[in-house]
Each structure stands twice: as C-alpha cells, then as structure tokens.
Amino acid sequence: MRKIAMLTSGGDAPGMNACIRAIVLTSLRYGIEVFGYRHGYNGLLEQEYLGLRAKSVANIIQRGGTILHSARCLTFKSDDSAKIAAKNLDALGIEALLVIGGDGSFRGAKHLSNHWSGQVIGLPGTIDNDIYGTDATIGYYTAIETALESIDKVRDTADAFERIFLIEVMGRHAGFIGLNAAIASAADQVMVPELSRSCEDELENIINHIEAVKKRRGNASYIVVITENLWPDGVTKLAEVLTQKTKVECRPVILGHVQRGGSPVSQDRVLATKLGAFAVESALKGESGVMVSEVNQQLKCQPLELSWQQQKELDPYLVKIQQDLFDFIKRP
Numbered sequence: 001m002r003k004i005a006m007l008t009s010g011g012d013a014p015g016m017n018a019c020i021r022a023i024v025l026t027s028l029r030y031g032i033e034v035f036g037y038r039h040g041y042n043g044l045l046e047q048e049y050l051g052l053r054a055k056s057v058a059n060i061i062q063r064g065g066t067i068l069h070s071a072r073c074l075t076f077k078s079d080d081s082a083k084i085a086a087k088n089l090d091a092l093g094i095e096a097l098l099v100i101g102g103d104g105s106f107r108g109a110k111h112l113s114n115h116w117s118g119q120v121i122g123l124p125g126t127i128d129n130d131i132y133g134t135d136a137t138i139g140y141y142t143a144i145e146t147a148l149e150s151i152d153k154v155r156d157t158a159d160a161f162e163r164i165f166l167i168e169v170m171g172r173h174a175g176f177i178g179l180n181a182a183i184a185s186a187a188d189q190v191m192v193p194e195l196s197r198s199c200e201d202e203l204e205n206i207i208n209h210i211e212a213v214k215k216r217r218g219n220a221s222y223i224v225v226i227t228e229n230l231w232p233d234g235v236t237k238l239a240e241v242l243t244q245k246t247k248v249e250c251r252p253v254i255l256g257h258v259q260r261g262g263s264p265v266s267q268d269r270v271l272a273t274k275l276g277a278f279a280v281e282s283a284l285k286g287e288s289g290v291m292v293s294e295v296n297q298q299l300k301c302q303p304l305e306l307s308w309q310q311q312k313e314l315d316p317y318l319v320k321i322q323q324d325l326f327d328f329i330k331r332p
C-alpha cells in the first residue's frame with residue numbers, strides 16, 4: 001500500500017486530533033504516504049486535501065476539535081456524489097480511506113464503498129458513545145468530564161439557593177453521557193431515553209421524589225440530569241411545570257456545545273491512538289467495509305453496518321445502582 005487518506009465527519013469530538021496523529025505516524029512508519037481531506041465528505045467532492053507529515057501532527061494531541069475540520073455534507077447521499085468522490089480518490093491514487101466519525105459518517109463510508117473499489121475503514125469518533133460494537137467512542141470520556149465539571153458547579157449554587165436544577169446534557173438519542181455524568185455527580189435523578197416513560201409518569205415520579213427528598217433532607221438542592229431531545233417541549237418548559245407543581249424554584253441549564261470542546265482526557269487520547277494505529281494496520285491487512293473498535297481491551301474489526309443496525313445498551317449494573325439510590329431516599 002502506498003497512499004492512505006482520512007477525513008473527520010459529522011459532529012466533532014475531543015480526541016479526533018490524537019487519532020489523526022496516530023494514523024499519520026503509523027502510516028509513515030510503514031512507508032505509506034498519507035493525506036487528509038478537509039471538511040468531511042465535502043473535501044472528497046471538492047478534492048480539497050492536505051499532504052500530512054510528522055510535522056503536521058506535532059503538538060496536536062492535546063487539542064480539541066479536528067485540524068482537518070469536520071462538516072455535514074447532505075449531498076453525499078446521492079450516487080453521483082459518491083461517484084465524484086471515487087473519481088477524486090482514484091485521481092490521487094488513494095488505496096484506503098479512513099473515516100473518523102459517528103454512524104452517519106459510517107453510512108457515508110458504506111455508500112462510497114458501493115461506488116469505489118478502494119478500502120474504507122471507520123473509526124468511532126463521537127461524544128455520544130452511541131455506536132454498537134465498541135466499549136467507548138473517541139470523545140466520550142472527555143464529554144462526561146466536561147458535563148461533570150459543570151454539574152458540580154451548578155450544585156454549588158443549587159445548594160446555596162435550595163433550588164431544583166435541570167441540567168440538559170448531549171447524547172443525541174442515547175443516555176451514556178447522561179447516566180455516567182449523573183452517577184459521577186451524585187445527581188438526584190436522571191432522565192435518559194433508554195429509561196424513559198410517558199411524560200405523565202415521568203412528572204409524577206420526579207414530583208414524588210422531590211417531596212421524599214424534602215422530607216428526608218429538608219429544603220435542599222435537587223439535581224436532575226436529562227438527555228437532550230427527551231422532553232417534548234424542552235427542558236425550559238419542564239422547569240416551568242416543576243416550579244408550578246412543587247413550589248420550589250426550578251431552573252434549566254442547557255450545557256450544549258461546551259461538551260464537544262476542550263482538551264481530550266487521557267482515556268480519549270489513548271483510545272484514539274490505539275484505534276488510529278490499528279486502523280492503518282487493518283488497512284495493510286486488506287480489511288474493508290469495517291469499523292475498528294475496542295472491546296475488553298481487544299482491538300477488532302466489525303462490519304460497518306452493525307454500527308447502525310444494532311443498538312448499544314447502557315451498562316445494566318449502572319442503571320440498577322442509579323435506580324437503587326433513587327429508591328432509597330423514598331423509604332420511610
């Protein structure tokens with residue numbers, strides 16, 4: 001193999017730069033020339049790329065974001081786009097394309113492989129951790145850490161004012177960040193899609209719990225961690241309803257995009273480095289149409305389709321702990 005290319009696509013995640021670095025250095029070690037397409041799949045369509053050397057990736061491991069920039073590219077779903085991308089890759093003599101992104105980006109990679117004879121390999125990079133077949137995704141650990149720091153700070157003011165705070169975290173349609181940040185911050189309640197009930201049940205549940213907490217601890221702060229997109233009218237509306245029903249002031253805090261940024265924590269840098277190196281070595285072995293992953297410290301390749309056909313589950317023991325702690329306070 002003489003030439004490899006990569007791109008970062010979809011939502012950016014801390015650790016993508018560490019992954020780019022690992023791909024570049026591993027490729028160079030094997031004597032492979034390496035290129036980076038800019039702005040996700042847009043770069044493939046525009047033939048916008050950079051030749052990458054060891055110097056290009058010096059001093060980036062600690063930086064959030066991605067030096068290649070990321071983007072969404074809605075037109076990439078068409079066959080014509082995939083054909084243009086294939087032509088551009090062939091014109092540059094690329095034999096393998098590595099795609100760092102989420103399951104949307106992997107669908108794009110699969111789509112490309114229907115029109116291109118080169119190898120495609122996906123690397124799971126998303127803060128949401130919602131990709132089946134890998135213990136964690138690049139960026140996930142940093143996102144929990146960022147959410148946690150914010151929740152700890154909100155708790156200080158919640159305690160001072162004896163208020164209820166609803167803290168909305170990212171996760172798209174998965175509760176990995178929510179559940180883990182809730183456990184780590186000792187939140188009183190967590191609302192994540194995997195455990196969600198009807199709005200009426202959910203409301204009744206929280207209100208009863210707030211009452212029980214008041215009885216046990218007196219007028220104390222109360223923290224709810226909730227995943228984005230969960231409450232139909234949004235967390236601001238939910239906060240209004242709770243204020244009305246409990247007569248305790250309830251404030252929403254939407255953490256938003258701060259969770260995507262920041263310097264990656266060590267677990268993300270290490271995971272990104274492992275997966276980056278492994279992706280290049282897998283390409284050398286002829287793998288294609290696969291995602292590289294780590295499960296129980298074993299590096300693996302699995303078909304790209306599994307990442308969207310199968311659903312990754314929350315850790316059931318963590319769910320049980322959260323539930324047990326939640327129920328405990330309600331005991332007389």
Ligand code: ADP
Nearest residue numbers: 010011072073076077101102103104105107108
């Ligand atoms: P993520 O990779 O973080 O899940 P998106 O779902 O936004 O992010 O997908 C990123 C990009 O991947 C899209 O903007 C598009 O270019 C490409 N993509 C997503 N789904 C498909 C698809 N079904 N066919 C082709 N390309 C796709």
